[in-house]
Amino acid sequence: MSDRLSVVVVEQDRERALLIVDSLRDAGDFDIHVISEQTGLARRISERDPDVVLIDIANPSRDTLEELTLASSPLERPVAMFVDRSEANLTKAAIEAGVSAYVVDGMRADRLKPVLDAAVARFHMFRQMRTELATTKRALEERKVIDRAKGLLMKARGLDEDEAYALLRKTAMDQGRKVADVAEALVTAAGLLS
Structure with a gap:
């Protein structure tokens, strides 16, 4: 990865997407691209080939979670998922799907950079373990x-x-x-x- 991380933000709500982009810009120098539509998500993410995928979901269902994790290719890149609320089985499903960071209680600007850093570090650790x-x-x-x-x-x-x-x-x-x-x-x- 280069010094400047490329981040794809998956967020349907325009206002929330703008808050995330502003928070990322405040946190560091990122190359940011927002995907607001989930149709063709895997193709869109693949075309961008980001270093990190950041997904923000207010209230995930198991189906939505599985679809998003498959589309974001968590075995190819770190994926950080922010949700407003979750159940224990959804957290477990996200982690088993390869999500590097699953944060409940939504996305807050002050913890965005540390969560992304942790997601990247965790992803690299698990990729090394898979290789070994x-x-x-x-x-x-x-x-x-x-x-x-x-x-x-x-x-x-x-x-x-x-x-x-x-x-x-x-x-x-x-x-x-x-x-x-x-x-x-x-x-x-x-x-x-x-």
Whole structure:
């Protein structure tokens, strides 16, 4: 993200939208765009590709909440949602949908910047966690495939585990491939032959 955050404000009421824009301008140097109509919201947000989406809803329903969170792509960018009132299950639904900040009791100018900062920080923290989780899952899957390939080599060639791994590693080096890729090819070929 650049130093100047681009913010899309989703607000149907013109007066409330103007208050939000004024509050943002008072809080810092933002590139602000207001979307007042929810029709085609996902497309409009995608076209703007903002750093942050700020949604202001007086009284959200579960359907409205789900529609807004899907449209604002909370896994792609931080989303801060301000609501006048809410129920516990709506708060939980918003957080599960990926909303970075869900603020009940409406939007107030004095807390807008800290909430946006918290939403951005929380978004980055969760994105890092998702990346680490995906990397860990991929490593675990690769480990499983390598173990299966070693087992196949041990059985077919009468090798011990270290020798089977050494053979996989040597083959990978000779072919300029990853050990996991060679293991995957071996497991796939063995599956075709059995």
